Amino acid sequence: MGWIILAVFVFMILANAIKIVNEYERGVVFRLGRLVGARGPGLIFLVPIVEKMVKVSLRTVTFDVTPQEVMTKDNVPIKINAVVWFRVMDPVKAVVEVENYQLSTMQIAQTTLRGVAGQLELDEILAEREKINHRLQQIIDEQTDPWGIKVSIVEIKEVELPDTMKRAMARQAEVERDRRAKIINAEGEFQAAQKLKDAAEILSQVPMAIQLRYLQTATEIAAEKNSTLVFPIPIELFQYFTKKKEEKDNI
Numbered sequence: 001m002g003w004i005i006l007a008v009f010v011f012m013i014l015a016n017a018i019k020i021v022n023e024y025e026r027g028v029v030f031r032l033g034r035l036v037g038a039r040g041p042g043l044i045f046l047v048p049i050v051e052k053m054v055k056v057s058l059r060t061v062t063f064d065v066t067p068q069e070v071m072t073k074d075n076v077p078i079k080i081n082a083v084v085w086f087r088v089m090d091p092v093k094a095v096v097e098v099e100n101y102q103l104s105t106m107q108i109a110q111t112t113l114r115g116v117a118g119q120l121e122l123d124e125i126l127a128e129r130e131k132i133n134h135r136l137q138q139i140i141d142e143q144t145d146p147w148g149i150k151v152s153i154v155e156i157k158e159v160e161l162p163d164t165m166k167r168a169m170a171r172q173a174e175v176e177r178d179r180r181a182k183i184i185n186a187e188g189e190f191q192a193a194q195k196l197k198d199a200a201e202i203l204s205q206v207p208m209a210i211q212l213r214y215l216q217t218a219t220e221i222a223a224e225k226n227s228t229l230v231f232p233i234p235i236e237l238f239q240y241f242t243k244k245k246e247e248k249d250n251i
Contacts, residue, residue, distance in 0.1 A: 017046045017047070018043065018044070018046075019046060019053055020044070021039065021040030021041045021042060021055065022041055023041045024058050024059045025040060025055050025056065026038045026055070027039045027054070027055055027056075028054045028092055028095045028096075029044075029053045030051065030054075031047070031050055036051070037092065038091045039053070057088065058091070059087065060086070061086055061087060063084055063106055064083055064157070065082040065084060065109045065110055067080065067158075068110060068114045070118050072117065072121055072122050073120055073121045074121040076122045076162075078161055079158075079160035080158070080159050080160070081156075082155060082156050083153075083154070083157050084106075084151060085151070085154075086151040087152070088148055088149060090148025092148065093147055097147045101148075101149055105140070105147075105151070108143050109140055112136055116135060116136055116139070117132075120132070122161075125156075125159060129156050132156060133153075133154050133155055133156060136156075137151055137152070137153060137154040
């Protein structure tokens with residue numbers, strides 16, 4: 001019976017002494033409370049009772065920053081949230097320098113998001129997200145760098161506006177669309193008037209061109225409806241035929 005108990009005891013000690021660290025992990029080893037260093041990946045042997053190991057994942061971690069209520073620089077209350085991507089670059093610092101690096105990174109992301117959004121106006125937050133994302137990433141990365149954390153990406157996920165502000169922005173957008181439509185219409189009228197002016201100047205230089213234009217217009221009208229058109233014939237047409245007859249008689 002004693003041998004069985006001893007065998008079980010030895011097995012438990014060996015089980016605690018042999019650890020397997022995956023490729024995406026590192027084991028931070030402490031010996032009697034003193035830091036030994038990071039080990040792995042692979043099979044790790046620990047001195048029973050004397051050494052202790054803390055596993056740290058090196059994979060990229062993603063978390064949502066809870067929506068933060070912020071008053072913008074132009075006094076507009078909004079709710080804003082973001083997504084943060086980070087990973088552990090130095091497992092020793094992640095274990096030794098901070099108690100819970102994931103929770104601490106999340107808290108810094110929340111406070112930084114509130115601070116940056118509060119320094120900007122609403123239009124800047126809505127129009128310059130790429131610039132704000134880069135700024136957030138730099139600030140959070142600088143603050144978490146002493147913990148061996150690398151913040152690679154920060155993206156603003158959603159900006160929630162009050163209902164009154166949404167209605168005001170909708171009215172503003174509608175007015176802006178009407179303004180652009182009127183400008184485009186006015187530009188079209190101006191261009192059309194300019195072309196008509198140029199055409200009138202050209203026709204005024206050649207009187208016969210005006211008469212030909214009369215005839216063309218009459219042809220187009222007659223093709224659409226069966227109607228009788230009466231219009232004056234300019235005296236210049238008769239002068240043209242009279243001149244041609246005189247030239248023939250002289251020959």
